[in-house]
Amino acid sequence: MRLVDQHCHSVVRVELDPDGFASLITESDRPPAAGTTPFDSSIGMAVRRWCPPALGLPAHAPAADYLARRSELGPVEATARLLAAAALDACLVDTGLTAAAGHPLLPLADLAAAAGAEVREVVRIESIAERVDTTAAGWSGATRSALERAAAGAVALKSIAAYRCGLAVPPQPPEEAEVVRAAGAWLRGPRTRLTDPVLLARLLWTAVEVCAPLGLPVQVHTGFGDPDLRLHLADPALLADFIRAVEPSGVPLVLLHGYPYHRQAAWLAAVFPHVYADVGLTVSHTGARAAQVLGEVLELAPFGKVLFSTDGYGLPELFLVGAAQYRYSLARLLADWHTDGACSAADASRIEGMVSAGNARRLYRL
Numbered sequence: 001m002r003l004v005d006q007h008c009h010s011v012v013r014v015e016l017d018p019d020g021f022a023s024l025i026t027e028s029d030r031p032p033a034a035g036t037t038p039f040d041s042s043i044g045m046a047v048r049r050w051c052p053p054a055l056g057l058p059a060h061a062p063a064a065d066y067l068a069r070r071s072e073l074g075p076v077e078a079t080a081r082l083l084a085a086a087a088l089d090a091c092l093v094d095t096g097l098t099a100a101a102g103h104p105l106l107p108l109a110d111l112a113a114a115a116g117a118e119v120r121e122v123v124r125i126e127s128i129a130e131r132v133d134t135t136a137a138g139w140s141g142a143t144r145s146a147l148e149r150a151a152a153g154a155v156a157l158k159s160i161a162a163y164r165c166g167l168a169v170p171p172q173p174p175e176e177a178e179v180v181r182a183a184g185a186w187l188r189g190p191r192t193r194l195t196d197p198v199l200l201a202r203l204l205w206t207a208v209e210v211c212a213p214l215g216l217p218v219q220v221h222t223g224f225g226d227p228d229l230r231l232h233l234a235d236p237a238l239l240a241d242f243i244r245a246v247e248p249s250g251v252p253l254v255l256l257h258g259y260p261y262h263r264q265a266a267w268l269a270a271v272f273p274h275v276y277a278d279v280g281l282t283v284s285h286t287g288a289r290a291a292q293v294l295g296e297v298l299e300l301a302p303f304g305k306v307l308f309s310t311d312g313y314g315l316p317e318l319f320l321v322g323a324a325q326y327r328y329s330l331a332r333l334l335a336d337w338h339t340d341g342a343c344s345a346a347d348a349s350r351i352e353g354m355v356s357a358g359n360a361r362r363l364y365r366l
């Protein structure tokens, strides 16, 4: 079954040294335990399980052999083979990141050609807001216009407020006087990273207002990520008041990743009609346990509310790992359900179709 990858980033298509490669298979930018490499982890093992066969080596080939084979083929051929093996129909690409391991990411048209997939853009709202040059009094209007322009060519907007101020977003937009005050401080500062909770809340509410007439969803980072994150502030349960307040607008909210709060995300998807739960990144990083974790999402989340993604970033390997881990673990989970008498074969294939592509096609109108 070909998949719709509803959240990913682009890749680098250059020769990477072993350290550069290893730095992209972990969420950490810190060194691993002495005497080990990032391959000594569930995701590292998953890379060695799924990727060597795409480059003509046996599964579980040692990391050094894999990297030697990758460099023998060259980055263009290796990237093409790995992305083809992922068998993706469409990729919705968050363009908020522009480089990985110090190398620029491929432009979207090149990614589409390499993956043989339709590629559509997801716009990261904080990146847009950080580039807006205006006055304090003009900040709200200028960011709204910038988001409107960006949304015109995109399939969704995306927020990383979880990284910046956490997900306890208030259930109404901040007062304009407060926004002007906060914008003044931001515009006088070095403007490197937008972290002010008033501006971030205003921005998220503006994203909802911009998406409503266009029928576009807003993707929200939740759950684990790199060491920048304060994990407890990325619990999607913190979004409950905001989610309730957004409901009348009809704007769908897609809770990305989720782990270890994927059960909270599943509950939110179960009780709010406009909330969806993503399984990307989680399924890649949980390795041999991915079927159990996917099972935990599907305990509560209705099958029409769960979305596959890879969250591939930098390495084409992460697209193949995300897709292969997902296919394998969902098939295993559904086979268990079927053997157990929990569902019919027809139910299993309907669930697979919805989560793999159908839900995303409906939500993003692909």
Ligand SMILES: [Zn+2]
Residues within 6 Å of the ligand: 007, 008, 009, 094, 311
């Ligand atoms: Zn991402």
